[in-house]
Amino acid sequence: MKRYILSLAAFTLSLCIQAFTVVIDAGHGGKDAGAVGRSAKEKDINLAVALELGKLIEKNHPEIKVIYTRKTDVFVELNERANIANKAKADLFISVHTNSTAAKVGPQGTETYTLGMHRAADNLAVAKRENSVITLESNYEERYEGFDPSSSESYIIFELMQDKFMEQSVELARNIQQEFKQTGKRIDKGVHQAGFLVLRATSMPSILVELGYVNNPTEEQYLKSQAGRQTLARCIYNGFAKYKKSYKK
Numbered sequence: 531m532k533r534y535i536l537s538l539a540a541f542t543l544s545l546c547i548q549a550f551t552v553v554i555d556a557g558h559g560g561k562d563a564g565a566v567g568r569s570a571k572e573k574d575i576n577l578a579v580a581l582e583l584g585k586l587i588e589k590n591h592p593e594i595k596v597i598y599t600r601k602t603d604v605f606v607e608l609n610e611r612a613n614i615a616n617k618a619k620a621d622l623f624i625s626v627h628t629n630s631t632a633a634k635v636g637p638q639g640t641e642t643y644t645l646g647m648h649r650a651a652d653n654l655a656v657a658k659r660e661n662s663v664i665t666l667e668s669n670y671e672e673r674y675e676g677f678d679p680s681s682s683e684s685y686i687i688f689e690l691m692q693d694k695f696m697e698q699s700v701e702l703a704r705n706i707q708q709e710f711k712q713t714g715k716r717i718d719k720g721v722h723q724a725g726f727l728v729l730r731a732t733s734m735p736s737i738l739v740e741l742g743y744v745n746n747p748t749e750e751q752y753l754k755s756q757a758g759r760q761t762l763a764r765c766i767y768n769g770f771a772k773y774k775k776s777y778k779k
């Protein structure tokens with residue numbers, strides 16, 4: 531019996547050491563709908579794709595631990611999303627979002643972001659929109675150390691940051707964009723860098739996916755459909771699987 535317990539302990543320990551943990555973050559939720567189309571809400575699209583992605587990873591890689599920042603329609607603070615990943619000592623953080631523009635009819639296409647400098651004005655717009663969710667949290671001025679999501683000046687800090695996980699994050703982002711284009715037949719709007727608060731707070735390779743534009747009626751229909759959501763999840767999964775294969779801990 532003693533030997534059995536010991537070997538069980540050794541086995542559990544080896545699992546703990548080897549296990550790869552991925553955190554899947556469905557953006558927005560609860561009182562925060564995110565971007566809204568004619569009928570679709572970003573929070574619902576993000577959650578459906580996030581759950582589908584998790585299912586694919588769990589099914590094909592039972593050795594990988596999947597953690598979700600939310601599995602239902604609830605509001606989760608931005609810092610808490612990163613905390614979940616940091617506490618779990620996750621190896622990867624994938625944040626799932628849906629895009630929109632100020633125009634009445636937006637463009638089509640997918641983008642994948644890593645944390646970084648915001649050279650282009652349009653990248654700044656996406657980061658500003660996604661970061662603005664913190665204003666729904668109480669005391670956000672204190673909690674995010676005076677960060678004003680709507681002020682361009684606030685983003686200067688991102689230019690001073692060195693992201694040690696940049697290379698891995700970009701590799702994963704590229705894999706996913708390639709899949710969106712080839713497998714998903716989506717319009718490839720590329721890999722970009724921008725100042726996302728949720729990525730800044732994570733201490734592991736991390737990316738943020740924008741699945742498409744909810745303010746484009748054609749793309750909105752795709753994003754609302756079961757088939758569309760499954761395809762998008764499959765593309766992220768394929769990109770992840772390729773990354774994981776080349777991953778050396």
Ligand SMILES: [Zn+2]
Nearest residue numbers: 557564627628
């Ligand atoms: Zn979003």
